[in-house]
Amino acid sequence: MQLSLTINNKPTVLDVEPEMPLLWLIRDEAQLKGTKFGCGKALCGACSLYVDGDLIRSCSYPAQLANGKKITTIEGLSENETHLHPVQQAWLEVQVPQCGYCQSGFMMAAAKLLEENPNPTADDIKNGISNICRCGTHPRIIKAILLAAKLKNDGKRG
Amino acid sequence: MENADKKPKKGFSRRKFLAISGSGVAGTLALLYFGRGAIRRKISDVTSEMDIPADVSNFDHKLWFEVNADNTITLKSPKAEMGQGIFTGFAMLAAEELDMAVEKIKVVHANSLNGLLSNTAASNSTSSFYVTIREVAATLRETLKLQASKLWNIPVASISTKDGMLTAGDKQLSYADLAKQITKWETTETPALRPSSQFKYVGKQQKRIDLPDKVLAKPIYGIDTTLPNMVYGAVLYSPYVKGTLKSADTSGAKNSTGVLKIVEETNWIGVVATSRYAAQTAVEKIKAEWDYNPNVSTKDLEKLITVGNGKEVNIQNDGDTDSVPDEVLTGEFRTPIGFHGNLEPSIVVADYKDNKITLYASFQNPAYLQTSVAEALDLKTEDVAIVPTYMGGGFGRKAFKSNAVEAAKLSKAVGKPVHLLATRQQEFQNGYVRPNTHHVLKGKVGKDGKILAFEHHLATGPMIFNSVPAIAETILGADFILAGHGARCAYHVPNVKTTIWHNNLPFETSIWRGVGMFANTFAIESFMDELAHKAGVNPLKLRIDHCDDTPQLVRRKKLLEIIGEKSGWHLPKSEGVGRGLAVCDDRKTVSAAVVEVKIVDGAIKIVKVIQAIDPGKIINPDGIRQQVEGATMMAISASLYEQGTVENGQFVQTNFHNYQVVRLSDTPEIEVILHEGSEVPSGVGEPPLSPIAPAIANAIFDLTGKRLRSLPLQLVLQNASNQ
The missing domain is CATH 3.30.365.10 (Aldehyde oxidase/xanthine dehydrogenase, molybdopterin binding domain)
Structure with a gap:
């Protein structure tokens, strides 16, 4: 099935099996490797990305549902590598990742959380993101999201 | 203070893999196979105190470093980065002797074609390389100075190094500009290391050098490996523990969209297809029947792993715990089977060509990959190249039992590189687990609050026997090295006894972060608390007092x-x-x-x-x-x-x-x-x-x-x- 979609602002046409998970379209067809496979059942969040602005778990999202839609992956979160998204800036400042494998999913979830709640409390963050990290970066993720909120709000004011 | 700058043993330069980790220990043990109890206790004494040395000792700087044209230096790490932050520590150690900023040192994974490889396990990467990396870095620095002295025709002693530059009077050259002019490296002897009092970077906060790539989600993991003409594999394994393939109907899979090849092996069936989805879809169409034992259940495993069952090995026997007349306090503990849950499942990209193979692998133990694939495909070990990648978590799961053999056979079957990723279910059901344990603790506390006798009886499945020759099980009797790690009473108590009861579980059991320390500390340190309450002593004081x-x-x-x-x-x-x-x-x-x-x-x-x-x-x-x-x-x-x-x-x-x-x-x-x-x-x-x-x-x-x-x-x- 031929799908037309916009991936990180780039119009893309791909011919794939309609039921193929969007994750594999992004990784293996569009060659964007930042979105990760973790569980295949939408349980861990490593494959999180945006479809028309909604946060979804792409391992369990049939590619055909993305037809005609706008996809944003971790590679499209920042304007470019010298102008990082506040979440990525905070992630570096707080030194969050260890193995780093789950982090793109967490950063996508964090950026979405801040869009919906610009001033989250630690409890909002704890209850708002259910992704899995096995290295145990949880304390730093919470700290980094609080910092990212500040960076984002300061940026708006500035 | 111990001598931190002592040199590791040299004299066996080798640009090849070490044997599978642990076999050194087993080899030593084989020599000791003439006794039973006392010898095992002795081995336990030795191994519980053992320093694990750096298991690479080739100081040829070309195997470790490359001087780049932009005057940065690349350090080719024999150890793999799975989140521990070792690459940053290695860069800091190298910087101390190279006279360059940490930021100017790039750390990459060595591969079997360009450098040295080592097993990444036992929390020993930084500790075992603490001296080694500084020695190789110092050797490179002195080698650069020697080459400059020849170029400038002046004594080595008149040359100094700073910020990646060699200077002598008004002469100055960057490491890179000098390296460009060297056609034949003449390596110097390894100089004395700078004392820790002169450290510029070690001990100071350093941002991790791998984090920019990780925050930008660069394709650095095993799963991200992409090769020209690469196709995708999927494998059907037994969903049952120790299940064997009885029969299979692969006709549905053969006709499935995108399928290039079906490979039927004794105990697994692999599919190669043009996409991962096509490969996985085809695997799901295979109708397989398995022979297995349907009676294995947790209830029985707990019975099996119970103190008093199996082979008993006493590993610590100081004084006589029976000689103390006081009342015995007994505590009984259990820990369950544990899975690793490393978020990146087992992944290998195998590229078979002309009786040689290259394996791109997110794996802790390159030697295991090399030997297992060489054996399975009847190749010479030197024809199996290993290219390690960043790992999306390891925790012990990526030390043994890889899917590399399957990937290798699939690649050979289609003559193309094959990307083989395990499913999450396979990661749970077809890997290995931390064995369940049972602990019986006995203690006697005197009226003065002193522990007079302490016994720990541990029942466990083994963690070590998939990493050492089979003879080790006969020699050791029980796995007191890994599963028994932390089983001994570390406190000063006059009468102590530690015994392990060994039984093999009906599935593979092996290492998990911390190995036996996790279960044994749960039992011992919970029981210390019980003893403290029995003695009426504050739990902190009881510990300090012993x-x-x-x-x-x-x-x-x-x-x-x-x-x-x-x-x-x-x-x-x-x-x-x-x-x-x-x-x-x-x-x-x-x-x-x-x-x-x-x-x-x-x-x-x-x-x-x-x-x-x-x-x-x-x-x-x-x-x-x-x-x-x-x-x-x-x-x-x-x-x-x-x-x-x-x-x-x-x-x-x-x-x-x-x-x-x-x-x-x-x-x-x-x-x-x-x-x-x-x-x-x-x-x-x-x-x-x-x-x-x-x-x-x-x-x-x-x-x-x-x-x-x-x-x-x-x-x-x-x-x-x-x-």
Whole structure:
């Protein structure tokens, strides 16, 4: 099935099996490797990305549902590598990742959380993101999201 | 103080892989196979104190470093980065001798074609390379100076190095500009190392050099490997433990869209297809029947792993525990099967061409990959090239039992590179697990609050026997090296006995972060708490009182005093809060934790964790803090929630919906205290994991008076409350 979609602002046409998970379209067809496979059942969040602005778990999202839609992956979160998204800036400042494998999913979830709640409390963050990290970066993720909120709000004011 | 700058043994330069980790130990043991009990105790004495040396000792700088045209230096790491932060520590160590900023040193994974490879395990990467990397870096610096002296025709002594430049009077050249002119390197002798008092980077906060790539989500992991003409594999394995393939109908799979090849092996069936989805879809169309034992269940495994069952090996016998007349306190503990849950599943890209193969692998143990694939495909080991990648977590799962042989055979079958990724269900059902354990502790406390006798009887499946020759099981009797790690009583007690009861479980059991230390510390440190209450002595004081003047116990005592003060151990607690303490000595690192818990809606809530660690010489303080925080979270997960079970011959757990792990909502306040109690660095990845479970259980006792003696604690508390 031929799908037309916009991936990180780039119009893309791909011919794939309609039921193929969007994750594999992004990784293996569009060659964007930042979105990760973790569980295949939408349980861990490593494959999180945006479809028309909604946060979804792409391992369990049939590619055909993305037809005609706008996809944003971790590679499209920042304007470019010298102008990082506040979440990525905070992630570096707080030194969050260890193995780093789950982090793109967490950063996508964090950026979405801040869009919906610009001033989250630690409890909002704890209850708002259910992704899995096995290295145990949880304390730093919470700290980094609080910092990212500040960076984002300061940026708006500035 | 120990001599931190001692040189590792040299004299066997080798640009090849070491044998599978642990076989050195087994080889030594084979020589000792003439006795039983006493010899095993002796081996246990030796191995429990053993330093694991750097297992690469080739100082040819070309195998370690490349001087780049932009005057940066690339360090080719024999150890793999799976989140521990070792690449940053290595860059810091190299910078000390190379006279370059840490930022100018790039660290990459060595591969078998361009450098040296080593097993990444046992928390020993930084400690075992602490001297080695500085020596190779110093050798490179002196070699550059020697080459410059020839070029400039002046003595070496008149040349100095700074910020990547060689200078002598008005002559100046960058390392890169000099290296360009060298056609034949003449390597110098390794010079004396700079003393730690002159360190510029070691001990100071250093941002991790791998994080920019990780935050930008660059394609650095095994799963991200992409080769020209690469196709995708998927494999059907037995969903049952030790299941064997009886019959299979692959006709549906053959006709499935995109399928290039079906490979039927004795115990697995592989599909190669043009996409991963096509390969997986085809595998699901295979109708297979399996022979298996449907009667394997957790209930029976607990019976099997019970003190008194199996082969008994005494590993510690000081004094005579029976000679003490006092009343015996007995405590019985259990820990369940544990899965690793590394978020990146097993992944290998195999590229077979002309009787040679290259394996791109997210794996801890390159030697295992090389030997297992060479054997399975009847290749010479030197024709199996290993290219390690960053790992999306390891935790011991990526040390053995890879899917590399399957990937290799699939690649050979289609003559193209094959990307083979395990499914999450396979990661649960077809890997290996941390064995369940049973512990019987016995103690006698005198009227003066002194422990007079201490016995630990441990029943466990092995962790080591998939990494050593089969003869090791006969020689050792039980796995006191890995599964028995931490089983011995570390405290100064006059009469001590430690015994292991060995039985093999009906599935593969092996290493998990911390190996046996996790279960053994849960049992021993919970029981120390019980003894303290029996003796009417504060649990902190009881522990301190049983530290004598041997070096590790001096360090333990000091760390206990520090955590006692910093945690406010003797200060009043808030309403509804329980406080517990535990400590362990792991990889020569001392690690102590104080945990504060609450019970909220009948469930355990960890409020605060104070972790104190003495890892010896501190290389990167923030790197250590990261490891301590991470180990704390993983341990909370394993203590409260994680439990593998088997029913009807099958692991029940197939994914994270039935294997609960911690989430952000479980995050307590975590405070990390670093204490540098030695000039020699020791392990950091594993040690802080093990005090958490007993500290939580002790805190629950403090709060509720209930002694929880089995993991996972959340479930055990709920069951206790429902009774």
